[in-house]
Amino acid sequence: MKGGNTTMAKSMEQLMELIEKMPDEAAKPGEFILPELMAIQIAHTVRNDDIVFAGTGLPMVGIMTANFINAPNALLIYESGICDGKTMHVPMSVCDQRAANMSSTLGGLVDTFGYYLQNGYVTLGFLGGAAIDKYGGVNVTSIGDYYNPGHRFTGSGGNSDIGTMAHRVAYIILQEKRRFIERNDYTTTPGWWCWDFKTNEWKPKKEVWKGTAYANSGPVAVVTNMGNYAFDEKGEIYLKSFHPGVTVEQIKENCGFNLNVSRVEGETKKPTYKELFVLREFVDPELIFLPQKVEYPASIQKLING
């Protein structure tokens, strides 16, 4: 048996006490890395009374972080059939037994997509995407001609279901000019504007989905490596905050359409030492999703050493 993680030589009780002692003040630039900042932005999207349906990867890390900090009662659904898993070790997949730990019930996809999602219980969906349009429509299928793609991605998975039937939907996407675009080559998950294939018109989602229970459900937030985004009354994306070290000009340069920056509130709130401590020691201490462990500043390390 490999010995325990040296940073985790402390008992659960000691670590819990340490969380209490960790300052709520914002960490300084250089004391955290971008994936940590992004995971914590995801966490802040979660409310304590949310029923969250999240995809694998950073969304899962983010909602686990939320479950450990700001939203301990948020109920997490994982698509393979897990209802309210209470994870100790970060799962690598939504079907990982780690995600099923201490869950309320275990079922299958008919439970999660039918009983929970289609039936209207899911309040927040958190998903990834390969490309996004200005109305929050997401492509995880293909670039170029669908039948002869320049690049083929994995395909919908649960993206299109969760992204349209959860009340609020948030995405995490790598921001590049070719990924933030006016119109997707292939829309896997429609945003606030989409095609009506019956009439062949590009229309507001509210009209296409009129009469269904989900007409007002859709994207509310996007987190990228450069900033946080929200959607206006017309369903158009706008910049809400820019991450530390990134300028609004750089963000505009990495956007394939004329981005609305008139409502920007300022710099993204930096993660606190407490949030970083929980993320590093409890959520992903195995460094599965986080690329590296950043050293704590001396004052924090002194607290940890006791």
Added chain:
Amino acid sequence: MPRLRTQTKKAQIMSLEEACKAFMHDGAMVAWSGFTGFNRNPFAFAWQTVRQGVKDLHVIDRHGSCCTWLLNAAGAIKIYETNWMGWGEMAGKLDVNLERRYKKGEMILEDYSHGATAMRALAGAIGAPFIPYNAPLGSDLYNPKYDALGKAGLRDGKNPRIPKKKFIQMEEPFWGEGETVLLPAMRPELAVIHVAQCGDKGTARWRGVGTIDKEISFAAEKVVILAEEVVPESEMRKLPEGNQIPYFVVDAIVECPWGAFPSSVPFYYDYDAPFMREMDKISRNLDDQKKWLDEWVYGPKSWEEFIVKLGAKRLLDLKADSVTGYSTRMMRGKKPAPRMKMPLSVAMSGY
């Protein structure tokens, strides 16, 4: 249409080789159990399928998995009706063999979504011809232009397992709830299901998530169960609520310990992330892949020899602990797993 049966099936206990010979053939339409590359993939059966040289399979499934990875590596899939063509998430999200073959026009790919696939399997399981679903209107998944099987001329009704349409969008007729989508039932020829325990009559049980394994078992015409353990049927009857598959749908039972490796069987063993990362790595170079297939697929004389080749150390590290159902000894990331007694969320929410 639903197959009316006049008598119960009698499940046969078979070896892996016998079951694969009896139920797999070129062009078969097959669904595999589990979820992504991580949970209860009947990998041994896919492995044997490739060894027997079966080709032109029509895989209808929720997901890419270790099984579809191997079948694609061997070029055994002709039609792939799925919704996620990755296979191992963190191990290698995109199946590069699949992408390679698809771009060369060697296979047909029909896209659905998880929810749609689950509903299609449910319809198949309950003998319904189709099922309404609030599938994402405005998604190109339901763009009439994008119907790969239709484009290939395979929706002409000649193949009884391929529906004549990918979907139908219609006005919801009972409640006036806008537009809805009808999805055709899934009716595979064969479901291959890896479980923890199976009674010698066929009653089967898994622990952990169920994905759509019960649904595909009922939707399929034939069902092969691979089990970590085959136990006396009477043992399975002591906790019937823990069982998911009744014996009367099962055609064959194969006892196949470690048969889901490198995916996991909760409470038996964990998934082998490093092994899956290696599979992904070698698939990016055809020479490396050939060597790997020769070593791991065509080399061993039997599945038992494959497992023995893995070595006792690896199996020890993967062995699940009886409390959590997974292993904390396996190196999944860059650091070992910490010992934890309780999830922090439970400690913080107070129950």
